[in-house]
Amino acid sequence: MAISAALVTTARGPRYIKQLVSHMGHKVTTELDDSGRGTITLGHGQCVLTPEAGYFTMTATADTPEQLEHVQDVVTRHLLRFATQEELEVVWSPLADLVHPAVAGYTLTHTTPADAMLRELAAETNEATGGAALMQITHDEGALLTMLAQLTGARRAIEVGVFTGYSSICIARGLPADGHLLALDVSDEWTAIAVRYWNKAGVSDRIELRLGPALDSLRALPATADYDFAFIDADKENYAAYYEEILLRLRPGGVIVLDNVLQGGRVLDPVHQEPRHVIMRGLNDLVAGDDRVDAVMLPLRDGVTIIRKR
Numbered sequence: 001m002a003i004s005a006a007l008v009t010t011a012r013g014p015r016y017i018k019q020l021v022s023h024m025g026h027k028v029t030t031e032l033d034d035s036g037r038g039t040i041t042l043g044h045g046q047c048v049l050t051p052e053a054g055y056f057t058m059t060a061t062a063d064t065p066e067q068l069e070h071v072q073d074v075v076t077r078h079l080l081r082f083a084t085q086e087e088l089e090v091v092w093s094p095l096a097d098l099v100h101p102a103v104a105g106y107t108l109t110h111t112t113p114a115d116a117m118l119r120e121l122a123a124e125t126n127e128a129t130g131g132a133a134l135m136q137i138t139h140d141e142g143a144l145l146t147m148l149a150q151l152t153g154a155r156r157a158i159e160v161g162v163f164t165g166y167s168s169i170c171i172a173r174g175l176p177a178d179g180h181l182l183a184l185d186v187s188d189e190w191t192a193i194a195v196r197y198w199n200k201a202g203v204s205d206r207i208e209l210r211l212g213p214a215l216d217s218l219r220a221l222p223a224t225a226d227y228d229f230a231f232i233d234a235d236k237e238n239y240a241a242y243y244e245e246i247l248l249r250l251r252p253g254g255v256i257v258l259d260n261v262l263q264g265g266r267v268l269d270p271v272h273q274e275p276r277h278v279i280m281r282g283l284n285d286l287v288a289g290d291d292r293v294d295a296v297m298l299p300l301r302d303g304v305t306i307i308r309k310r
Contacts, residue, residue, distance in 0.1 A: 002068040003269055004092045006058045008079075012086070013056030017049045019082045020075070045071035048269070059268050060092070104301070107140055114139040118166065121197045125164045128193060135163050137233065137259065138301055142170035145231060145257065148306065149174025152255050154229035157181045160214045160242050161234030165194025171231060172203035181207045184214040185234075214238070218245040225251040233259035236276035240283045247292065250309045258287075262303030 010016065014036045021030040021038040029041040038049040045062030058075060062068035072092045080088060114122070118139065126133045137145075149157065149171055155178070157171055162185035172181050185191050188211055198204040210217050215238055230246045232239060239258065246256055260280070266272040267281045287295045287307060295307045 002062050002065045002094075003265060004060050004068055004072060004094050005265075005268055006060075006072075006076075006090050006092045007055055008058065008088055008090055009055045010083075010086060010088060011054060012083075013051045013054075016079060016082055017051055017056060020049065020078055023082075024078060040075060042071055042074065047071055047075045057268075058090075061269055107300075108138065111140045111143050114142070117197065117200050118142070118169065120200075121164065121166055121169070121193075124193065125166070129164065129190065132163075132190075135161075135233075137167050137170075141259070141301055141304065142166055144300070144304070145170040146174040148255055148257065149229050152229055152253070154255075155179045156227045157229040157231075158218075158227055158246060158249075159183045159230070160218075160232045160246075161185060162191050162194050162209070163187075163233075164190050165197050167231060167233060168194060168207055169197060169201045169203055171229070172198070172206045173201070174229075175206055177206075179206050182217075183207050183209045184217050185209070185211060186213060187211075215241055215245065218242065218249075221249055223248055225249060225254075227251065228254045230254075230256045231259070232256065236260065236263070236280055240279055240286070243283060243287070247309060252309055254309045256293075256307040256309075258283075258305040258307065260302045261297060261305045262299070264302060 017036060017038040018032060020040065021032045024030055024040055031039045036051045040047045044067040045060060047058055047060045050057045060068055060071045060075065062071050076090045079090065122136065125136050145167060154175055157175060157179070159168055159171060159181060162168055162183045168181060168183050172179070175181060191209055191211065195204070195209065198207050214234060227246070227249050228251055230250065232242050234242065243256065250256065261284055263277055263280050266277045267284060287293065287305060293307045293309055295305055297303060297305045
């Protein structure tokens with residue numbers, strides 16, 4: 001499937017969406033829901049228009065790039081016909097390129113470089129885990145974790161999803177010498193690599209590994225605000241539950257970092273209804289409107305949300 005999106009800056013977003021749905025509804029299938037979101041279904045694709053404050057987004061989907069281009073062209077032409085009072089700018093971007101590879105490479109090379117030990121760990125992970133190596137965070141995200149732990153003055157941290165230990169090392173390096181990281185995972189195979197590298201990095205004394213379902217491990221902890229920092233990068237179906245359990249145990253001013261919140265751009269496209277997409281979409285909405293926290297979502301790699309408990 002080919003997917004693209006456009007963000008259109010205007011205060012008249014809801015009006016344009018309503019006009020498009022009404023006008024195009026004479027020839028194709030359209031729908032306008034109670035939230036003001038419009039759906040235009042053509043014979044070869046679909047466009048979903050979502051109103052926001054000061055702008056609206058258009059997400060187009062089709063089976064082929066050629067059909068996608070046609071959907072974009074039809075919707076754009078009709079939109080511009082209604083925009084008689086202002087000049088709108090409509091630029092479509094492939095959702096596969098939420099962060100363009102050239103930009104991602106540039107940001108990585110302008111981040112303090114990984115040391116030899118982290119490079120060795122990344123290489124061994126690639127060799128030992130094959131395609132699963134994609135689960136490992138990149139160095140720029142690891143550097144962000146270290147810096148956030150340092151900036152928040154974290155002493156006690158939780159990690160949900162260890163894999164081969166790259167993120168654990170980055171978090172532990174941001175803690176003081178007497179800090180403590182509770183690392184939760186289900187795989188003794190992958191975490192065996194992690195334990196070796198924790199020792200190499202000199203941070204094993206700060207990390208406690210607990211194997212088993214992370215949700216059980218979290219619920220077994222005292223329901224008191226004892227933790228300063230948390231990183232969630234595990235099975236997406238349990239993200240919302242991990243968030244709630246950790247938030248309960250996070251001190252005011254503490255920080256939670258969520259990884260993979262964009263799901264390759266699929267959270268933007270209602271066509272994708274797999275459990276991980278639906279759950280992540282719902283969690284993103286929950287966090288954005290949660291009066292218990294302040295949050296910012298960053299388009300770093302596959303999306304990172306930084307959450308601070310009020």
